[in-house]
Amino acid sequence: MKTLFNTNFNWPVFLGISIVIRVIFIGMSWISYFSILLALHQFILLFNAIGFVIPVRYLFGAFMCVQFFVGPSLAYNGLDQYQYFHYKMKIPEHEYFAYAIPAVMSFILGLHSFAGKLNGEIIDEKQIILFVNRNRQLPYWFIGIGFVTSVVAGFFGSELAFVFFLLGSFKFIGLFLLVIGTRNLKILPLVLVISSIVGSSLVNGMFHDLLTWTIFIGSVFAIKYKFGLNIKLIGCAAFIFLVLTIQLLKASYRDATGSGREEAGVETFSKLYAEKNRDKSIFSFDNLAPSNVRINQGYIITNIMYNVPALVPFSNGKEMYQVFEAAIMPRMFAPNKLNAGDRTIFMKYSGLRIRQGTSMGLSSLGDAYVNFGIAGGCVFMFLLGLLYSGILNIFYKKSRDYPALILFTALVFYYPIRPDCELQTILGHVVKSCFLITVMILLFKSSFRVEKAPTQ
Template sequence: MGKTIVLLDIVAFFSCFTCLFMPVISYNFYNKEYYLARAFKVYMHVPEETYFNYTLPALSAFTLAMCWPLKVNYAGSIRDFFKAKYEQISNQLRPHPYLGIQLVVVGIVMLYISAFLPSSVRFIGVLFYFSSFAGLLYIYLTPTVPYKKTLLVIIPLFTLGNALQTGMFTVVTYMSMTLISFFFIGNKASFLKKILLFITGIFLMILLQTVKGSFRKATWKGEYQGSKAVLFQELVSRQLGRSDLWTAKAFFPVYMRTNQGVNVSLVMERIPKRQPFDGGTYLFESVAAAFVPRFLWPDKPEAGGAFNMEHYAGVKIRGWATDIGPIGEAYGNFAVTGGIIFMFLLGGFIRLAYRKVLKVSIKTPIVVLWIPVLFYQTVFSMENDTLQVLNSLIKSAFFMYIIYKIYPVLFKPGTAADTNKVQVTDDYTSINYNPNI
């Protein structure tokens, strides 16, 4: 952090946290003997050895393929790549102080309009809203923006306020994880500060999970008529004041929300004992669906966990959402060895997409600021499914292309000469960096 964008590292960390670390907690604390885990059926459903003999090498392969370093041939550090991009972007945006504000305003307006759009095109409205976070980065890097510091405070506060109104904190949590390293590029931070930031982030996520259920219960049923911000503050204060904050019972909501291993273990318990491995029948159809528009394939598979949970795990879900994740799909289709290979290929695809963004940024530096739009749903890919990961990347890239064609100034706002020569190859990035840019 401070040297490069840690997007792929965050994806790897979140995947290992939900599919490896939390299952360890489950086997040792929240197992079938623990009354809450037994009551909600959120214990691990296969033996520990069986589970980790698959998931550990599968996630190792996924992480290896995804995080294989892009080597830099300039005095040895990729930090100069992003520092160079930032300086280019800042120079290009200088004559356009309102571009970022325009993106944010359009995104916020589309957030409210999207609620009235048909479900088939609602994702377009969502992408416009996600674009407001690219707009936030535009504002951050534009030296001529009026009231810049005020805007950099108000926009995140609006996002938090919207989360409080809806009770949905997904965007706040995962977009924060995606954006955080952007604000540290070029800023030196000691290792201690990075550790403190990491610990603070983890603590806030845990705190959010412990109060989220009570907050939704009070607001979604329409019984609470007061300020939701005040209610949330009261719940947080009450939670922090609990003497049993770190007990097993108090931590259970966090465990229940973050242990993706439970769903994977359901698949491993069911397949091949009760049904044979799928052999890629539905998964390959899902992969194809990510590349074909719905108007050409009206009944193509839809992203979401309802089908996967019933088909692979034998669990019908109604009124809430969960999924088996790509790692569960990989096992359900190809068993242990095939599942490991599939996870390696998926990690390689994500790395390839990220590398493509870097390559495009050679001629269009500002594309770097759209990484949160492109990869937002990839951050929590282990909670989704393969279709969702591929679908979000492809649709987001196509959305950016259309925006570029309609309003190219968003991507090429300046014509200043680029003195940085950058080459991205299959295995390295070479940079000739002029520090006087």
């Protein structure tokens, strides 16, 4: 728990921002304000960690707070009126937060249990440099493998394609190795890797991976170059601008490219930005308010809590069994297991109707409630956080012999840190990525092992 409370936390800054928020949102209810303060605590912890670690735990906390605290608080305190009726909060504010606050905080407490000094997130730069010096071509092999597997993944079925999808992320690990392990910045690999994630995001109209990998890449650069406060503030402002721009244009971009009116690419995105910003009002309140749903996974939780148990009984673990079966068992042994993007479970427990091809998830918070109710859901969320902390601890212990392993935590957790995803897909990603990394280490043990120099 030291990583939550016994840190060099800037309490005067926290207090100052808290007062500003209270003044700006003078009419905000106290329970919403309390949830905003909890979120602010996580944001400051994340900001402080940049430059020292790959901040998996703090990213988990910050992302959960955005989706389950910040978005819902804004919705309950005025922005709900700007939402399409399907996206409105379904139950009273106090009922929602009576579950959301303890459940999210239980998850965060689990994440930071047995965390040591952020075990599994601290890079041993000297050992990485030694590793790269001994394997000078390996980062380029990782980048090459990442590009090739990203291209061929679409030619395989979903189960095998997922393996290639994971291998496609090796290009980021290769980039991390080059950034940390070499003296001079390698511009060409950097441009190629960043261009690839920008290009794939524009082609698919999906930007989560772009934003997540941007954070991880920025974190690695901050570790390498020891970013100071001013650089971190500029980077934070630039990232917020990027997020807001994407959220405001995403729907229009998908509509334009999906209908065939425009080709997917930077040109179309820039054109839409120019059209939206003709009168310099792209970031006006009228544009921002309806976009609150993009950071409000809470509306789905309210639909679940409205529906269960009043209309649909608690699952009492049956649905969770399906989740773990889908995450762990290969389809050849469980042919009827849940599919990624399964609409049946979502519609049954949320009561929301979604079109074929639309993917929405109950989220880990929703699955916990559906199976175990409020109290049991909080216990489950704590255990889930504890599971993730345990995995990070395993990476920490193994990295003593295999220092490059720490960089692979980004590959394991870049998808699970998204609070809006289905739990079976999240856990499936964790299981398969850990299995893939284990096989890689076993096959190439001598290449990845770096012996520590004996102490004098």
